Amino acid sequence: MTSPSQRPRAIRSTAEFARYVGLSRSAVSRVLNDQPGLRASTIARVRQAMAETGFTPNAHAALLRGKPSSLIGVCLENLTTHSLVRKLSELQEFFAARGYTALVEVDRPGGSRQLVQQFLALRVQAIVFIGQFDPAVLTERIALLRRHGTPHVVVDHSSCRDAPTVTLDRGAAMEQVVSHLHGLGHRRFGLLGISGDFQTVTDRLEGLRAALARRGLEFAQCTRSLDAHHVRQSHFEFGRLLAADFARQSGRPSAFIAVNDETAAGAQLEFQRLGVRVPEEVSIVGFDNRDICQMVRPQLTSVDQQVERTARVAAEFILASIGRPLTRASLLHTIEPQLIVRGSSGPLIRR
Amino acid sequence: MTSPSQRPRAIRSTAEFARYVGLSRSAVSRVLNDQPGLRASTIARVRQAMAETGFTPNAHAALLRGKPSSLIGVCLENLTTHSLVRKLSELQEFFAARGYTALVEVDRPGGSRQLVQQFLALRVQAIVFIGQFDPAVLTERIALLRRHGTPHVVVDHSSCRDAPTVTLDRGAAMEQVVSHLHGLGHRRFGLLGISGDFQTVTDRLEGLRAALARRGLEFAQCTRSLDAHHVRQSHFEFGRLLAADFARQSGRPSAFIAVNDETAAGAQLEFQRLGVRVPEEVSIVGFDNRDICQMVRPQLTSVDQQVERTARVAAEFILASIGRPLTRASLLHTIEPQLIVRGSSGPLIRR
DNA sequence: CTGAAAGCGCTTACAG
DNA sequence: CTGAAAGCGCTTACAG
CATH class of the missing domain: 3.40.50.2300 (Response regulator)
Structure with a gap:
């Protein structure tokens, strides 16, 4: 007896396979495509032979005929x-x-x-x-x-x-963030990493501008960004560097809106390290709602992308x-x- | 003039396309397959027509003939x-x-x-x-x-x-971890989440056993696991719960080896929350070297999978x-x- | 059920 | 370069 794994080579066409089963190519093809009108015993013979030989019909032939490719x-x-x-x-x-x-x-x-x-x-x-x-x-x-x-x-x-x-809707995201922070009494906002020539950033800046305008605030007056001070390598480190800069400034914003959770986490850690309490002294909001949000203390408020x-x-x-x-x-x-x-x-x- | 996007339908075969270009199918095919011996002007005509019509040869036909599928x-x-x-x-x-x-x-x-x-x-x-x-x-x-x-x-x-x-080589990973912790003087090890019926866990347990034996330590004597106390939902929360249990125990291990970085981060946070200092009182080692390792304080020692x-x-x-x-x-x-x-x-x- | 045949769209070897 | 032809492996419509 020859075990299947010792077979010299696989069967490569329905013609060859049909010969092996002892049926016509048409019959084999009909079994393979679950067409009606076949004896149960015929179906069983083909299925059995499929398992024995490992025969796999060449999908490209059917696809060439116009079968949907899936x-x-x-x-x-x-x-x-x-x-x-x-x-x-x-x-x-x-x-x-x-x-x-x-x-x-x-x-x-x-x-x-x-x-x-x-x-x-x-x-x-x-x-x-x-x-x-x-x-x-x-x-x-x-x-x-x-x-x-x-x-x-x-x-x-x-x-x-x-x-x-x-x-x-990144504009809506910023509306939600501003609504939340504005409702908590915040009027001056630090932006962390929301800069650069990306559509996702532009959309957010526009959303911020609109959300602030709706509350009678002017973007240029009540937001501040120090992104230009540093080169962004890791988001987390970038957040730390920005927080260190903001912590040093007089009249710093009371709420910070970050481009993502890593930047927010970095900023939060650095603020805390410098003795600035979160959220008592500064509030921080991230973006993406990644698992990191639940792994830092306090846990990060963040925008979930759904x-x-x-x-x-x-x-x-x-x-x-x-x-x-x-x-x-x-x-x-x-x-x-x-x-x-x-x-x-x-x-x-x-x- | 008809703009390309207003064309009624795409050309579907080399035959149709050859008619469009005004060449034979063989000539077109040879251009498409970068075969030598063609006039530069012929190649240019075909390329131009490709751009005009967006014609894309049906790969299944070539694949059926035995062309490698890539x-x-x-x-x-x-x-x-x-x-x-x-x-x-x-x-x-x-x-x-x-x-x-x-x-x-x-x-x-x-x-x-x-x-x-x-x-x-x-x-x-x-x-x-x-x-x-x-x-x-x-x-x-x-x-x-x-x-x-x-x-x-x-x-x-x-x-x-x-x-x-x-x-x-997860065995080697555990050897490295044990070597590191043993070298620091640790002799009693807490295992965080290294349990269950997975090969990746079994390999690590075997590696731990061997690494300890090499140092004259017996696995059963010098390791402790409290995994059975809790249901694992989030790795981070699981780590926290385990740390809370370990913190309460007398004679608790001085070093903890976690199944992954999330578990390690959870344990570290909970130890700290309970006033147990890391690494002064307990050492913690994670697994995977994910970015979370650099976002917690102290940063997490971890095994990089390469x-x-x-x-x-x-x-x-x-x-x-x-x-x-x-x-x-x-x-x-x-x-x-x-x-x-x-x-x-x-x-x-x-x- | 069988068997012979057509055709999907391509590539390739061949004669001109 | 052209043109006619064969063949990859399948499905399907057809006559038996």
Whole structure:
């Protein structure tokens, strides 16, 4: 007796396999595709032979004939940013549950421009972009997808007019933060790391400006940023350096709004080290609501991105788009963030 | 003039495309495949038409003829564990640099058993497993891959005899930890969260036992675990609860070895909250060397998994395996971890 | 159920 | 360079 693992080579075609089973190619094909009208014994024979030989039909032959590929291309800004990876993870789960497999590519700046071409060549049924991309490159790719009629959605990229988009309302996030801090009596705000030429930053600055204006405050008057004083290497260290600078200043802001949780955690630690109490003397708010928020004392107030909801909206949209004609209108799905209030923010105490 | 985005539909075959360009299918095909012996003007015409029409040749036709797919299947335990995602990220970067695209699937417990079958049907050129899997299922899949002659490597799964494996030497990690703490004078060790029916835990316990024995210490005598007292929901909270229990005990260990950084951070915070000084009264060592280690005070001593090296070894092995006949012998690549010493561990001070 | 045939879109070897 | 042809492995419609 020859054990299966000692077989010299795998069977490579339905023709060869049909000969092995002793049936016609048509019959085998019908069993493989769960078609009706076959004797139970025939089905059993084929299944048995599949297990014996490990025969795996070549998917490319069926795909060439026009069978849907069940592939979805995912183009990511990177695989290292926590919130991006979480979105990928949630999306992948949705796709897997519906029988789709994810093709993953990272759009590195120096990387191939033909990334979407590869996806199209493999006849993916949809493409998801997650993150911030060069607007010109993205627009070009979207145009290509439109021509091919391939459904697509852009997650987390706020300034794309040509494509359906699911994006966090960062303006609303800042409104929530300002509302919270303003309600606690704060009127002067330090910005920690909210600078630079990124859309996610621009959106937040605009949101801050609007939120302050709604309360009769002027952005230039009541916010201060010392970001230019330091080079940002690690977010945490950057937060520490900024806090050290602010702690030294007279008339420093009473509330600090950070670009992310790491920066907020760094600032909080440095303030505390210098004897500035949180939240009695300064309040701090982070962004992303990562687990670090619960690992520092006091725990960090932070904006939750609602990753799961974002992924669900994107997944449902894209799965519904498959097989339908592309609509001309670009749809914007806006995700409302949620401020999670914890111990790092508290009422203003007059000094 | 019709703008490209208003074209009614994309060209779907080289035949149609060749008609559009006014060349023969053979000529077009030769341009697309960068074959020599073509006039520069012909190449230019085809390239121009590609840009105009957005024509993307159907990859499945070439793949059906036997062209290598440039696909690599990656089967992950999950997409939420930080170290697993980092390995995926590093691998993806290696693959992309060599022109390979990653097909990603997560092997959820209730998920499809046909996961590897799908990869094989798409004729992936190699398969990488990352994480811990059900040994029986993994063995079955490896056997299938052997029969198909598909190169494969298993990362981070320590007990697989049938396949090439790249795995962290967790025994060596524990030797490094014990060596460090023993050198500081510690003789009684508390274990934080190092329990349960996982290979990564078993390996560490064996490593601890051996490391202690080498120093004339007996595991049962000089270690203590209170894991059974609590249900593990969040690692951080689990660490806190354990520290609270240990702090109350008389004759408590002077050094604590945690299953991961979150547990270590929780324990450190709780010890400090209860007035137990770190490292003066207790030393703490984490595992994974995550960024949290640098965000707490004192900073956490921790074991670095050498993720980048792991990924590089796995990637180089698998890329070298592609196109070669499978070797019968299973190769074990062992990765040596590196203990990063920080402020949370210090010399034993007699009380 | 079988068996012969067509066709998906490509690449390639060949004669001109 | 062109043009006609074969073949990759599958599915499917058809006659028996």
